[in-house]
Amino acid sequence: MKTDISKKVKGGGEREEARRIERHVEAAVHDHYKKAARRPSTCSKKNGFHGFVLGCPDNLVSEIEPVLHPYVRERLKGWLRAKPPIPPTAS
Numbered sequence: 001m002k003t004d005i006s007k008k009v010k011g012g013g014e015r016e017e018a019r020r021i022e023r024h025v026e027a028a029v030h031d032h033y034k035k036a037a038r039r040p041s042t043c044s045k046k047n048g049f050h051g052f053v054l055g056c057p058d059n060l061v062s063e064i065e066p067v068l069h070p071y072v073r074e075r076l077k078g079w080l081r082a083k084p085p086i087p088p089t090a091s
Contacts (some may be wrong), residue, residue: 030063037067051075055082 040052052075056064061079068076 030067033060033064034067037064037069037072040072041069049075051077053078053080055080057081057083 040049040054043049052072054064054076056079058079058081065073065076
């Protein structure tokens with residue numbers, strides 16, 4: 001039976017759509033952290049290193065550290081408080 005009720009209303013409305021988008025963004029951010037975490041591991045295989053320091057905002061340390069490869073995590077000497085660059089605005 002066809003109904004005139006929109007898909008958003010059937011599926012939970014705008015709140016459910018917002019939650020779905022939020023989960024999608026969180027997954028994309030986590031994937032980015034995993035890709036970034038592979039970089040030191042790749043460099044260590046090519047060149048080796050004794051230790052390194054990672055830079056990121058304080059609130060992201062707990063999200064990034066778990067995705068580091070154990071070999072890399074063992075060589076992590078510390079964290080540098082850093083902010084991502086702000087892109088220039090178009091004039």
